[in-house]
Amino acid sequence: MMGPVLAACLLIILSTAWISQANEALCKKDGGVCSCNNNKNSVDCSSKKLTAIPSNIPADTKKLELDYNKLSSLPRMAFHSLTSLSVLRLEFNKLQALSAGVFDQLVELGELHLQYNDLKSLPQGIFDHLTKLTILWLDQNKLQSLPHGVFDHLTKLTILGLRNNQLRSVPNRAFDSLSNIKTLWLDPNPWDCSCRDILYLRNWIREKQGNVSNIEAAECAVGNKAVLEITEKDAASDCVSPNTTTAIPIGTMTPASVIYDDIHEIKVPQENFQKFLGYQEPDHLPTQPQCLMSISGYLGLMMSLMLTSAAILYVFHFLKKA
Structure with a gap:
């Protein structure tokens, strides 16, 4: 793991001056790419072909527009300083996944726009801290x-939008807490009306x-029948949920390719998995002093190995002469 850490450290050290200058320019009036309305605490960074979120968004921003860009991921700490944010627009990007906890500090958020992305799944508890949310768009994802x-x-x-996804069912009691819901788009999704777990949605x-x-x-995906019209006879099958995994029996010889394909389904707490791999997110890269210490330690280790190797060679040479 020393290689990636050292590379990150060197990158941080060499680019510090450039980053400092870039951080000074967010708004167009200062040479940046975004439009800022200080009176309304609004920052508009839409349609700028951004592949990363600007790092110097003012902490008092209430509306942040990042739609129509090329964002493929969101660092877990990307919005943690924006505790006043009430509107966050991220639609029409290339988001493939959301980091667990990425929205946790947005306790004032009222609108979240995530439609027209490439999201295939949502992390457990991703919206748990958004207790003031009134509008959530998840349409046109996967x-x-x-x-x-x-x-x-x-x-x-x-308002909740779930249109044009690949949902076959929803978990039991999925919508029970939505006591103020007025509009919910569920079509078109390939609802599987042959499985018993669709009966919750029908009843709701x-x-x-x-x-x-x-x-x-x-x-329903088959027969063009409305979900609300299906009967218990229609939904007579016990089906396996798409996110259910089967444990691999101990002692069973399984091809490596199969094991690899199944590993990503095993639910390991993210923080433990990251500690195991020694992974650090971009928000937690080491500081410059830590980088220098890491580099010094690495060079010291290499020097020790070289001296040890030289000593071993010397001993072999001495024994050979004796």
């Missing part, structure tokens, strides 16, 4: 399943019909 309890803390949510739609807009449009 979501195949939802974590249990993913909406449990969103009691003020009024029947209960909320007339009070929540657009839910009646949810249709």
